[in-house]
Amino acid sequence: MTIKFTEEHEWLRVDGDVVVVGITEHAAEQLGDVVFVELPEVEAMMAKGDDCAVIESVKAASDILAPLDGEIVAVNDKLTDNPGLVNQDPLGAAWFFKMKVDDLSVLDAYMDEDAYKEMIG
Amino acid sequence: MADLKRTVLYDLHLELGAKMVPFAGYEMPVQYPMGVLKEHLHTRAAAGLFDVSHMGQVILRPRSGRWQDAALAFERLVPVDVAGLAEGRQRYGMFTDEAGGILDDLMFANRGDHLFVVANAACKDQDLAHMKAHLADACEVVPVTDRALVALQGPAAEAALAALVPGAEAMRFMDVAVLPWQGASLWLSRSGYTGEDGYEISVPNAQAVAFARALLARPGVAPIGLGARDSLRLEAGMCLYGHDIDQTTSPVEGNLNWAIQKARRAGGARAGGFPGAARILKELADGPxxxxxxxxxxxxxxxxxxxxxxxxxxxxxxxxxxxxxxxxxxxxxxxxxxxxxxxxxxxxxxxxxxxxxxxxxxxxxxxxxxxxxxx
The missing domain is CATH 2.40.30.110 (Aminomethyltransferase beta-barrel domains)
Incomplete structure (x- = not known):
């Protein structure tokens, strides 16, 4: 299973023909306690860089941008009821949404785990 | 963070793992490793220790030696009953401007032979100039620069403080007292900015770190940053100056009518006589x-x-x-x-x-x- 990272601190994991998207542990730590998550609508078509989801912590609101062109095929409703999951299990249970993309090779442009770790120091 | 001032507790904040941010010209702890959410809940469940040394502490000493003269002079600047405040008691107030806006909000106490004022960090220089300009005839206006200020808030605050400072438990909400701790003179008030029972304590700089450490060693006491201070005060419905009240809002618009006692209202013993009285009295009568x-x-x-x-x-x-x-x-x-x-x-x-x-x-x-x- 391939996992990739964006400069905006999202992780992308390929699962069959969809890409699962979440935020990294580092991002969750920087945000502080998450109190609200707004997710995109299923079947929404996204272009890379579109505002896709919102995370609000006790400190501030941040946008999650679509990391790829594609269609939202699933969202993690658990986050709406329990935003704190983002702090508890950012790489696992707190995935945000799943996207269907035409060409998975676009993921090659993103960082692997070592490169991401180097970026955040 | 160049040009930012530090409180005497700065090194202790770093030792406790605080994340420091610029606030009102100071480097202040916004949170500790516990995090804003847990710090907030901890304060409501046990006790939180806050460094508020950046706030302004000022003594108004009547030149005549009579407290009433300082009180009546101070009433020129605030729409609040100062002269009616009993010795050993504290009250909330605000400086108003000629247009009826709010220059700052503050706490003041009757300490027998003088008034003690605590004002917001961001406004303290301006407040000092304001008081010097308008009160100098009646009062010596003395900024207190050799003391830190901490707040201990929450249900465990009384037991924690009384263990170090016997007598603190006998104070009621908005009482002030001077009590000794290890040779230092503590200026206490039973008040705060969280909605919880608790105290604000002015402590000499030289003993501030030791005093903070002694409080943190008591059961249930944890250090709390500015992040939780803000969510606690907002849950308590309290104003943050520069956000919820400022020069564009009057005390009546700010829903602070409760802080304007009868003596200063139309028909009161000392009605008006503060900046912006025309507008503020009219808004009290007609509604804003x-x-x-x-x-x-x-x-x-x-x-x-x-x-x-x-x-x-x-x-x-x-x-x-x-x-x-x-x-x-x-x-x-x-x-x-x-x-x-x-x-x-x-x-x-x-x-x-x-x-x-x-x-x-x-x-x-x-x-x-x-x-x-x-x-």
Missing amino acids: ARRRVGLRPEGRAPMREGTQVYAAAVGGDPIGAITSGGFGPSIGAPMAMAYLPASLTEGATVYGDVRGKRLPAVIAPMPFHPTSYKR
């Missing part, structure tokens, strides 16, 4: 056009400062804006303060524009979380 209210957004999305508020879900111009807003950890829901037309009363639904969507919010009573003062 707009007023600060509490809002409970429906759903979980916080409505932050600056959010525009509308009367309807669609169309129309904004009727007001949110001045403070966030998530209340103890109420488990978002909360906000806004200035809205006074015709709108509790229970009315309005709409806040959150990222282009108008979301409903209900005008709600404050405090959002019940206070637990020891009266």
Whole structure:
């Protein structure tokens, strides 16, 4: 299973023909306690860089941008009821949404785990 | 962080793992490793220790030696009954300007032979100049620069402080007292900015670190940063100067009528005689056009400062804006303060524009979380 990272601190994991998207542990730590998550609508078509989801912590609101062109095929409703999951299990249970993309090779442009770790120091 | 001042507790904050941020010209702890949410809940469940040494402490000493002369002079600057304040008691007030706006809000205490004033960090230099300009004939205006200020707040505060400073437990809400600790003279008040029972304690700089460490060693006491201080005060319905009140808002618009006692109102013993009295007395009589209210957004999305508020879900111009807003950890829901037309009363639904969507919010009573003062 391939996992990739964006400069905006999202992780992308390929699962069959969809890409699962979440935020990294580092991002969750920087945000502080998450109190609200707004997710995109299923079947929404996204272009890379579109505002896709919102995370609000006790400190501030941040946008999650679509990391790829594609269609939202699933969202993690658990986050709406329990935003704190983002702090508890950012790489696992707190995935945000799943996207269907035409060409998975676009993921090659993103960082692997070592490169991401180097970026955040 | 160049040019920022540090409080005497700076090194202790770093040792405790604080994340430091610039605030009102100081490097201050915004949170400790516990994090804002848990720090907030800890304060309500046990006790939180806050460094508020950046705030301004000022003594007004009457030149005549008579407290009443300092009190009457101070009444020139605030729409509050100062002369009627008993010795050993503290009161909330605000400096007003000629237009009836608020220059700063503050606490003042009758300490027998002088007035003790505590004002906001961001306004303290301006406040000092203001007092010197208007009170110099009657009072010596003395900034207190050799003392730190800490707040100990929460249900475990009384036991923690009384273990170190016997006598603190006998104080009631808004009492002030001077009590000794290891040779230092502590200036205490039973008050705070969280809605919890607790104390604010002025301690000489030389003993401040040792005193803070002694408090942190008591059961239930944890250090709390500015992040939780803000969510705690907002749940308690208290104003943050520069956000919820400022020079563009009068005390009546700010819903601070409770702080203007009868003696200073029309027909009172010392009615008027403060800056902006014409407007403020008129608003007390006729009601203001707009007023600060509490809002409970429906759903979980916080409505932050600056959010525009509308009367309807669609169309129309904004009727007001949110001045403070966030998530209340103890109420488990978002909360906000806004200035809205006074015709709108509790229970009315309005709409806040959150990222282009108008979301409903209900005008709600404050405090959002019940206070637990020891009266």
